[in-house]
Amino acid sequence: MAPSAVETETVTLPVHPSYKGFTAGAATGDYKEIGTSKYSEDVEKKGIEGHAPASYPNYLPTWSREQKYSTLEPFEHVEHGKDADTSYPELLGEGVTISHLTPTTGSEIRGVQISTLSAAGRDQLARLVAERKVVAFRDQDFADLPIDKALEIGGYYGRHHIHPTSGSPEGFPEVHIVHRQAGDNSIDQFFANRTSSVAWHSDVSYEAQPPGTTFLYVLDLPSTGGDTLFANAVEAYNRLSPLFQERLHGLKATHSAIEQANGSHPIIRTHPATGEKALYVNPQFTRQIVGLKKEESDAILNFLYEHLAWGADFHVRVKWEKGTVVIWDNRVTQHSALVDWKNGERRHLARITPQAERPYETPFEPKA
Numbered sequence: 001m002a003p004s005a006v007e008t009e010t011v012t013l014p015v016h017p018s019y020k021g022f023t024a025g026a027a028t029g030d031y032k033e034i035g036t037s038k039y040s041e042d043v044e045k046k047g048i049e050g051h052a053p054a055s056y057p058n059y060l061p062t063w064s065r066e067q068k069y070s071t072l073e074p075f076e077h078v079e080h081g082k083d084a085d086t087s088y089p090e091l092l093g094e095g096v097t098i099s100h101l102t103p104t105t106g107s108e109i110r111g112v113q114i115s116t117l118s119a120a121g122r123d124q125l126a127r128l129v130a131e132r133k134v135v136a137f138r139d140q141d142f143a144d145l146p147i148d149k150a151l152e153i154g155g156y157y158g159r160h161h162i163h164p165t166s167g168s169p170e171g172f173p174e175v176h177i178v179h180r181q182a183g184d185n186s187i188d189q190f191f192a193n194r195t196s197s198v199a200w201h202s203d204v205s206y207e208a209q210p211p212g213t214t215f216l217y218v219l220d221l222p223s224t225g226g227d228t229l230f231a232n233a234v235e236a237y238n239r240l241s242p243l244f245q246e247r248l249h250g251l252k253a254t255h256s257a258i259e260q261a262n263g264s265h266p267i268i269r270t271h272p273a274t275g276e277k278a279l280y281v282n283p284q285f286t287r288q289i290v291g292l293k294k295e296e297s298d299a300i301l302n303f304l305y306e307h308l309a310w311g312a313d314f315h316v317r318v319k320w321e322k323g324t325v326v327i328w329d330n331r332v333t334q335h336s337a338l339v340d341w342k343n344g345e346r347r348h349l350a351r352i353t354p355q356a357e358r359p360y361e362t363p364f365e366p367k368a
Contacts, residue, residue: 039167044181044346051182051346056143056219059350061167061177069173075159077209077357081126081273088128090121100132105232106316107132114325115141115153122156125327126213130273134230134328134335136318142217142325143350147172150217151352157213158354161204169350176351178216178337183344190339197339200231200309201284202330203353206255208263211330212356218320220348225341228318228326231334233278235314236307237268242366248279249364253301254287264290266361267304271332278332279304280359308334320349331356 044060047053054060092098096111107128114137117125129135142150151160151174160174167177180187190197203211216228237245245268252264267289269280283305289297318326328335330353341347 039181043183048183051344054182054220054346054348056348058147059143059169059175059177059219059348061179062170063167067173069162072208074208074358075355077158077212077355079126079212079272079357080123080157081128081130081213084123084127084273085120086124086127086131088124090118091124091128101316101318102314104235105132105314106134106136106230106318108136108138110138112137113141114327115145115149119156122153126157127273129213129327130271130276130329130332133232133234133333134316134318134326137325137327138321139323140217140325141323142215143219143323147175150215150350151175154215154352154354156354158211158356159209161207161211161353161355163204163353174352176353178347178349178351180347182346185344187339187341198229198309198336199284200229200305200334200336201282202233202280202334203351205265205280205282205285205330206263207355209355209358210265211353213327213354214330215325215327215352216349217325218322218349220346221320221322222341222343222345222347225338226320226347227338227340228320229336229338230316230318230328231308231311232314232316232332233280233308233334234271234276234332236311237277237279239307239311239314246364246366248300249361251292252290253281253297254290255285256287265359268361268364269331269359270362271329272357275362276332277361279308280331281305282308282334331359 039061041060044054045057091112092109093112096109099108101107114125147169151172154160161176162173163176167179168175169177203214240248248267251267253267254264256263265280267279267281268277270277281301281304283301286301288294289300292300320326
């Protein structure tokens with residue numbers, strides 16, 4: 001791969017060929033966590049006054065205009081959580097502790113290593129994440145594994161998604177890097193014109209087969225701040241009246257990163273393992289409800305966006321700590337990073353994003 005841009009250069013990101021017409025500048029919206037336009041590999045490898053070097057230089061972002069990718073083709077997704085043992089004997093065995101963060105959403109697990117799970121344990125992981133929506137595994141060795149080993153684990157859950165514009169570790173375009181380098185104070189510039197960094201979304205929902213079981217693991221953290229919010233889209237669906245639920249069934253909405261990539265998905269999505277129904281719209285990528293006029297579509301979508309965003313009783317806030325791997329199900333959740341840390345501290349994480357089935361819905365079932 002070509003070397004990373006130096007400090008005095010503006011990074012121009014290469015584009016996945018299946019995204020014709022996509023421009024790099026359009027990829028720096030809110031959901032990109034206030035993306036920066038400059039990056040210094042030298043600062044990250046050597047450190048800068050007041051900030052140590054990056055703990056994982058092998059995970060620093062690089063870009064290459066020589067990378068070539070095949071156009072994405074449909075594939076058959078295997079849902080490993082579907083037939084998993086829900087007593088979780090391989091995942092939650094002796095010495096493992098699990099703490100639920102809220103009654104419906106989010107759990108924290110200690111005492112098991114993801115890297116050592118058997119196939120049955122991996123299946124149980126997929127099912128538990130589908131049930132709890134987001135699970136924080138603490139004290140993991142994941143970041144210290146060879147990158148190809150981490151990818152092998154993530155790849156068990158689906159075909160790796162390659163982000164069209166994001167930086168990636170050299171030689172591993174399947175890893176999406178979430179990175180703000182040491183000494184970067186552009187957050188203050190962002191908040192000069194904005195009041196909040198919250199940007200709810202489900203990752204790359206514009207894909208024909210969007211992600212399912214998704215991994216995000218920490219490399220470097222600010223001393224405080226930089227947490228991640230998650231919303232339970234199943235619980236959000238369950239809170240709606242039966243009449244409104246029924247009206248949403250059968251509707252589809254277009255999703256796009258930029259309007260050239262339009263594809264439609266059902267507004268109500270069914271999870272293949274649990275059978276649960278979830279809202280599947282988000283303000284970062286959903287554009288319009290098919291068949292409705294713009295004003296009609298906006299009225300429904302804006303209500304659903306606010307419903308998801310204001311539902312603090314089906315939200316969970318994950319606080320990062322060293323050795324944490326957070327796994328969530330992109331099919332039934334939304335999330336947002338919180339860009340609230342200070343003093344130019346580094347925040348560096350890596351995401352592995354297995355794709356899942358094409359979204360589908362099952363018929364409306366009135367509440368008993």
